[in-house]
Amino acid sequence: MENTVTATAAAIEVRHLSRYFGATRAVDDISFAVRQGTVFGFIGPNGAGKTTTMRILATLDHPTSGEAEVAGFSVVSDPEQIRRRVGYMPDSFGSFSYMSCREYLDFFARAYGLRRSARRDAVSRTLAFTGTEGIADKPVDTLSMGMRQRLCLGRALIHDPDVLILDEPAAGLDPRARIELRGMIRDLADQGKSILVSSHILTELADFVDDIGILERGRLRAAGPLADVRRRFGGKRVVELAVEGDSADVAVWLQNHLDTEEITCHGDHFCFICPDDSSEIESDLLSRLVAAGFRVKRFGIRESSLEDLFMDLTEGEVA
């Protein structure tokens, strides 16, 4: 397994980081880097150690061993410096009752030491960016889930940090809110912010992350630019095929003529992974199928998805 990724100009750099809770190894000797101005997707099953790692990077927890640097400062010895430069969005909202959205953001602006017009400007900009201007005077504990997440992101952004750590920001959101949140994260990365984001929704992550890290049982299974990881750990192309007529004949024909481990069949729809050295078969496959008398309705080849990669690399175990 690849446990180390090197990067230049890293906004976050984690080196042999471990965190034990008694006998449980929540995070076990992981190393990775988040490049400046990029989005790093942190994925893994529940209990994989994502939140623990993020809490350590946000200076809310302490590593048992190893080192991590955020914005060039050590989480072990310089946490105060990191707090000024990092925005953290935990997986829980953490609302204050009897407080409006504007007051909520105003409080955190004060908490980060913003004064006078700088504070007012920060609140206005954040409300505008997160699209919460219309609900600025609404109590925070009456907000919908989507609006809460927007406000939560706003809170993490209020002091204009260089690095953002977002733990499951899309959890519980409807599709529209997810798409909007994704757009906001991409905008932030385009502005030069470095973002570490965890999510369970892999298809979404694939659309906007630059790098990924796959974590399971506290161990980093793979990390690096998404394309590289696909090439190194996946690299398989999936053939999707639909035919008219008796699908059993097609299945038999495919098994006899292709060297592939598993063929999935749903009605008249077939799906299988081509062997690594099968480019010739791929190019030839369609014409051979037609020549064999099968009436092909649809034929396509796609790269294996992040979900496929995730399923290949993980075993569904927790620490």
Add this chain to the structure above:
Amino acid sequence: MTPAAPLRHDSTADHPLPLRKRMSLREKISDWSDWLNPILIKETRQVATSRAFVWTFFVLVLLCWISAVTTVLLNDPAIRYQAYGPSVMTWYGWLMTIPFVVVVPFATYRSMEIERHNATFDLLSITTIEATQIVRGKLVAMLVMALVLLSVFTPCLAFGYMLGGVDLAQTLSVPAFLMAVCLTASSVAVLLGSLPRSATASTLHSMLLLTGLLALAIVSLAIVSQLLGGSSAWYLRMLPSRPSIAVAAFLLGVTLCELAIAAAAANLTPPEVNRSSLVRKRLLLVHGTVTLAMGMTVYEFPHDRIYLLPPLWMATAFWFMMGTLLVAERPDLTARVRRELAPKAYPRVLQSWRVPGSAGGFLFAVAGMGSLTIVLMLVRWHVHTIGPIRRFPPEEFAAVAATNWLLFVGYLGTVRLSWLRIRRRFPHAGFFPALAVAAGVLILGNLVPALLAEILWPGLLESYSPLLVTIWPVTLRAAHLTVLNYRPALGTTAGDIARLYGVIGALVALVLFLNLRSLVTGLFAGAAPVAPVRQRD
């Protein structure tokens, strides 16, 4: 709702408003409040708009109004020429007691507990706000609320004063006393609210606190009645005639509140950070005021032994409790903590009292109790030089105090050594098991020898023997009655006394050696260099 506005502020961007826009009053107030603690602003906003506070405020207004009208209607026309002040003021005093002694401290506790329950402490922890600011902000916000509630009673107190029978000092003493109780109880509540715990323990703590506050309210009611009724309670007589003791007691109260605030802040601080030094500094402050209070007591009452020994025992109990908590601290220091230590060994020895860890804590407690003992002895001797002493001469007091200190060292050292062994097996054990160990050492050290002596040699407790050396009360009594004057009390002889000091001295020396060995090793060998903070910007 699609995000569009750029987040970064661009000063060259178009401004839809004139640059020299006139600031509104709200903005001016908002700017002015920048120098205030953000937690204070947040809490004040939250509490002022909470239903509980609004209801409390209006119910009190209603009760005060009904009280005033009812008093006038029921006592008219007698109220025009008789002094009804004391009875009316007592009623108002009682009415004030519940919000000040129960409602405000419990609201402070709930405010801390809700932060923990809603996981908002994490959000605060990653800002630049310090834990002490969080605790102080909450406490001051609650006191602001107490002042708002006090404003409800101000016209009522003026009304009661005008009815006659109470002077201005009595009138003002009621709110002053209740505010002092409110501050003290809220400090304890904030400390209790900061303790990490499970949901079950949280419910238990709430119930315990509420019970304690109700008991305190009953005591406060009695004191308010005494304040307004011109009572002859001893403390009310003593305080005006002994202002030095009143000042010392006031300072002690303030420093104890500070200690509670520091301890609560320490509970909110991650364990990897140095959360010990601040508590130790506050403890030193409390120690200073305790010493002052003890010294003043001995100075003011030099002839009466009642005022000499109880303060010494209370100070011993206080330091034993604090010492147990200090020796229960983790011995390992993180890189963050090590960076704060003096780089050289000798300055580090001098600052060892504020260095986190059990050995430094032991040394701090031993030195604290020792310095208190010495101060009390010196004051006692000073009093002896300026006036005749009828009983409990200074030599006798010094002997008792010294024996007390030796036993203190022996017991606390034994607690630490026992705790270190237990911690090796259970590395994540907290403070409460440490207190249980201290209680266990006390019981075993006192009760077991006493029972054995009584069972094996009936009547031995009547005389003194080195066998009984660990039994604190018996040893102190023996020292008190016989040490210097060789009085034949308890059947003790001069030889017994020599053996007593010999055995105690040997035991204490052994315990001290075993405890200080790790301190010396840690101070001289554990000074690993830690890199300073990098300046990047």
